[in-house]
Amino acid sequence: MNVHDLNSARPQLPPKPRNPMPVWVAATLAMLWLIVWDLEISFETLAYGVEDMAEYFSRYRQPDFSDLSRYLELMGITLATALWGTVFALLVAFFLAPLAARNFAPNPLAYRIARETLNFMRAMPDLLLALIFVAALGLGPLPGALALGVHTTGFLGKFLAESLERVDKGVCEGVASTGADFPQMVMYAGWPSILREALGYVLYILDRNVRMASVLGLVGAGGIGLALHDTLRLFNYGQSAALILVILATILIIDYASAWLRGRLG
Amino acid sequence: MSTISIQSVSKCYQNGFEALKNVNTEIHSGSFTVVLGPSGAGKSTLLRLINGLETPTTGAVRIGGEAVEEHKLRHIRSRVAMVFQQFNLVDRLSVVTNVLTGRLAQRSWVGSVLYLFRGEDMAIAQRVLARVGLTDKAWSRADKLSGGQQQRVGIARALAQQPKVILADEPVASLDPVSSEEIMTLLREICDRDGITVVVNLHQVELAKRFADRVIGMNGGRVVFDGPPAELSQQTLRTIYQREGIEDDNSLDLALAYA
Numbered sequence: 001m002n003v004h005d006l007n008s009a010r011p012q013l014p015p016k017p018r019n020p021m022p023v024w025v026a027a028t029l030a031m032l033w034l035i036v037w038d039l040e041i042s043f044e045t046l047a048y049g050v051e052d053m054a055e056y057f058s059r060y061r062q063p064d065f066s067d068l069s070r071y072l073e074l075m076g077i078t079l080a081t082a083l084w085g086t087v088f089a090l091l092v093a094f095f096l097a098p099l100a101a102r103n104f105a106p107n108p109l110a111y112r113i114a115r116e117t118l119n120f121m122r123a124m125p126d127l128l129l130a131l132i133f134v135a136a137l138g139l140g141p142l143p144g145a146l147a148l149g150v151h152t153t154g155f156l157g158k159f160l161a162e163s164l165e166r167v168d169k170g171v172c173e174g175v176a177s178t179g180a181d182f183p184q185m186v187m188y189a190g191w192p193s194i195l196r197e198a199l200g201y202v203l204y205i206l207d208r209n210v211r212m213a214s215v216l217g218l219v220g221a222g223g224i225g226l227a228l229h230d231t232l233r234l235f236n237y238g239q240s241a242a243l244i245l246v247i248l249a250t251i252l253i254i255d256y257a258s259a260w261l262r263g264r265l266g
Numbered sequence: 267m268s269t270i271s272i273q274s275v276s277k278c279y280q281n282g283f284e285a286l287k288n289v290n291t292e293i294h295s296g297s298f299t300v301v302l303g304p305s306g307a308g309k310s311t312l313l314r315l316i317n318g319l320e321t322p323t324t325g326a327v328r329i330g331g332e333a334v335e336e337h338k339l340r341h342i343r344s345r346v347a348m349v350f351q352q353f354n355l356v357d358r359l360s361v362v363t364n365v366l367t368g369r370l371a372q373r374s375w376v377g378s379v380l381y382l383f384r385g386e387d388m389a390i391a392q393r394v395l396a397r398v399g400l401t402d403k404a405w406s407r408a409d410k411l412s413g414g415q416q417q418r419v420g421i422a423r424a425l426a427q428q429p430k431v432i433l434a435d436e437p438v439a440s441l442d443p444v445s446s447e448e449i450m451t452l453l454r455e456i457c458d459r460d461g462i463t464v465v466v467n468l469h470q471v472e473l474a475k476r477f478a479d480r481v482i483g484m485n486g487g488r489v490v491f492d493g494p495p496a497e498l499s500q501q502t503l504r505t506i507y508q509r510e511g512i513e514d515d516n517s518l519d520l521a522l523a524y525a
Contacts (some may be wrong), residue, residue: 178423
């Protein structure tokens with residue numbers, strides 16, 4: 001038997017499906033190049049600017065921790081703002097998410113309304129919300145917490161709704177087959193099944209809110225961000241560096257703590 | 267009375283698959299019926315129609331004279347319990363909470379969403395758990411149990427509903443032979459002692475012969491056999507399990523040789 005016979009005996013495979021990958025890669029590269037060209041982004045400026053940037057960053061070399069106790073207190077206020085924002089988001093999302101999950105929603109209208117509400121909340125940037133609330137409620141942590149709460153409700157609600165949509169169909173049918181109604185379905189088939197995932201999302205939102213709360217201080221929503229804003233404007237690089245380090249350390253601690261907590265909840 | 271009557275029911279799924287083609291049958295109160303048939307014959311669909319998990323495209327399902335309709339589902343389901351192949355328990359909840367799920371239809375959502383149950387519901391849960399022999403596992407998480415134990419929790423949940431009918435959709439398909447035997451014995455005993463109508467989908471002809479009062483054979487969405495298990499001859503089994511377009515089916519012969 002020669003090679004030719006082997007080939008003729010080979011069973012024919014069905015036609016190979018087309019792989020569109022090269023087209024996508026080429027299109028993406030072309031778009032990136034067009035953007036550089038259109039916005040006249042110059043990489044030369046970046047190259048020449050490295051030296052200037054190095055000089056600027058070197059001014060932060062000596063952090064000034066002389067006022068540390070005040071910084072920690074300010075960090076505490078920022079943390080409290082982030083925590084309240086997260087709690088607000090969790091409370092609202094707890095009620096909106098089941099309505100925004102296709103498999104749990106009692107009717108299509110409720111589903112649409114809940115979805116669009118969450119989309120709207122997500123679409124409002126928290127910096128903008130903070131500006132509005134500061135104007136309406138005055139300076140301080142409260143407008144910050146509200147702004148974070150409204151904006152992250154949109155995110156948390158969407159994440160939780162999508163988790164709920166992934167609940168095993170069988171488990172839903174198991175509870176539904178007993179004659180459970182909408183709130184009972186949510187409390188028995190829904191939340192218990194996604195508890196672990198939900199905790200992960202809440203911790204992620206908390207983490208994000210701590211970072212964001214530090215920035216919100218810049219628009220007058222209190223906390224460590226306001227202090228950073230002031231020291232930066234006074235060109236007080238030492239104190240600015242100390243504040244940035246305090247924020248960084250806090251975020252690292254929260255990151256590790258939430259990883260640990262998620263690991264614990266098996 | 268809780269006679270199940272299925273009146274010229276057809277079911278066509280959205281993808282165009284015709285699961286049931288004009289099925290007519292009555293299942294008498296207090297009987298033990300086994301539905302046999304190859305995969306895709308419409309066994310599951312038939313059972314799910316009775317509990318209202320599916321709605322018929324044409325025809326009607328009645329239980330004790332009451333039509334299974336969208337707005338009466340909670341009431342119907344409270345009397346028609348379901349046991350599943352994959353148990354369909356809530357993994358993260360305790361065994362006893364899973365059993366108490368069977369009481370939800372009787373209670374408003376106000377207390378039950380906080381996992382608060384009345385003493386009488388707890389008493390029912392305790393009794394049915396003892397009945398399936400899982401009292402000592404009451405506080406274990408449902409997913410920590412073996413397959414056979416999980417299916418007994420499934421049956422306990424059904425019993426907690428204090429139903430007139432229990433529908434079991436391939437309840438032993440994922441279990442080993444010993445657990446299968448336990449589960450079938452339990453279902454048979456529930457039928458005999460409590461007078462609950464039991465309808466079971468099975469793949470095991472041998473179990474059907476031993477446990478059923480009546481066997482309904484289905485193929486291609488139609489009822490092709492209906493009678494006592496004693497009438498299940500090789501010829502009728504061939505009719506039930508025959509495959510379309512295959513004349514000399516060696517696999518069929520071999521499969522039925524020891525059935």
